[in-house]
Amino acid sequence: MVSDRSSAPIGMFDSGLGGLTVARAVIDLLPHEDLVYFGDTARTPYGPRPPQQIREFGLEIMDLLVEENVKMIVVACNSVDVTVGVDVHERYGVPIVSVIEPGVKAGIGATRNRRLGMIGTVATVESRAYDVAVERTKANVFFESRSCPKFVDFVERGDTTSDALLAAAEDYLTPLKELDIDTLILGCTHYPLLSGVIQYVMGDDVVLISSAEATANEVYAQLLDTDRLNRAERPGHQRFMLSGEPESGGELGRRFLGPEFGHAEHRPWEAAA
Numbered sequence: 338m339v340s341d342r343s344s345a346p347i348g349m350f351d352s353g354l355g356g357l358t359v360a361r362a363v364i365d366l367l368p369h370e371d372l373v374y375f376g377d378t379a380r381t382p383y384g385p386r387p388p389q390q391i392r393e394f395g396l397e398i399m400d401l402l403v404e405e406n407v408k409m410i411v412v413a414c415n416s417v418d419v420t421v422g423v424d425v426h427e428r429y430g431v432p433i434v435s436v437i438e439p440g441v442k443a444g445i446g447a448t449r450n451r452r453l454g455m456i457g458t459v460a461t462v463e464s465r466a467y468d469v470a471v472e473r474t475k476a477n478v479f480f481e482s483r484s485c486p487k488f489v490d491f492v493e494r495g496d497t498t499s500d501a502l503l504a505a506a507e508d509y510l511t512p513l514k515e516l517d518i519d520t521l522i523l524g525c526t527h528y529p530l531l532s533g534v535i536q537y538v539m540g541d542d543v544v545l546i547s548s549a550e551a552t553a554n555e556v557y558a559q560l561l562d563t564d565r566l567n568r569a570e571r572p573g574h575q576r577f578m579l580s581g582e583p584e585s586g587g588e589l590g591r592r593f594l595g596p597e598f599g600h601a602e603h604r605p606w607e608a609a610a
């Protein structure tokens with residue numbers, strides 16, 4: 338059942354815990370909104386999978402969120418975002434917020450030498466969705482992207498500082514650094530959790546763009562425009578569902594999001610079907 342009531346929760350999902358970077362920004366900006374977050378930790382990572390399968394997983398999760406009566410869906414996963422089109426907006430009848438356009442807008446606004454980079458999963462980079470979004474702005478900037486296939490696994494393991502991670506970052510990012518880009522879009526919602534190592538390798542002069550804040554602004558704008566803002570005075574309530582064992586995800590969830598993560602519900606696919 339679809340709900341458009343302003344008191345209904347916002348639905349949000351990712352292949353795992355990376356989307357919590359977007360959840361954090363939404364909670365900070367809209368503290369009165371209720372939130373239902375689904376992390377598909379049993380099937381992460383999505384990035385190396387074929388686009389058709391990523392799309393099917395995304396639709397499965399959006400079906401589940403709509404069953405929870407959400408008033409909006411935030412696709413906090415670039416790899417899914419690049420596989421869904423306008424048809425999805427029609428399918429669900431609730432506003433669907435993308436992470437790509439807000440990130441591109443912020444990147445274009447930040448570059449000073451008009452040389453923009455993006456890093457993401459294989460699925461995101463190969464889709465060329467960011468290339469198209471950059472072209473659509475007609476901003477006339479140089480744009481280059483690179484996939485960083487190992488990054489998501491590091492995050493899901495809770496490794497944000499190891500030597501192996503630094504070596505992988507040097508390997509992935511050095512070619513972009515040599516292109517003299519001054520702004521780098523983190524085109525995967527897991528990557529803001531690696532911003533220490535990414536900034537270290539790229540150097541202090543390069544601006545890192547996390548789409549989290551820009552996406553939260555877009556959530557506010559669309560709630561306002563569609564008359565769905567929750568005007569309640571009380572603090573919002575957050576629910577977190579993970580398809581994998583919450584024992585492993587729970588502790589990391591608190592580390593990545595903060596105390597609001599609390600208790601994570603286990604929603605294995607068999608039970609959710």
Ligand code: DGL
Pocket residue numbers: 351352353355356381382383384385413414415416417458461489524525526527
């Ligand atoms: N956080 C995801 C994204 O923004 C997911 C990556 C993955 O599971 O590979 O693309």
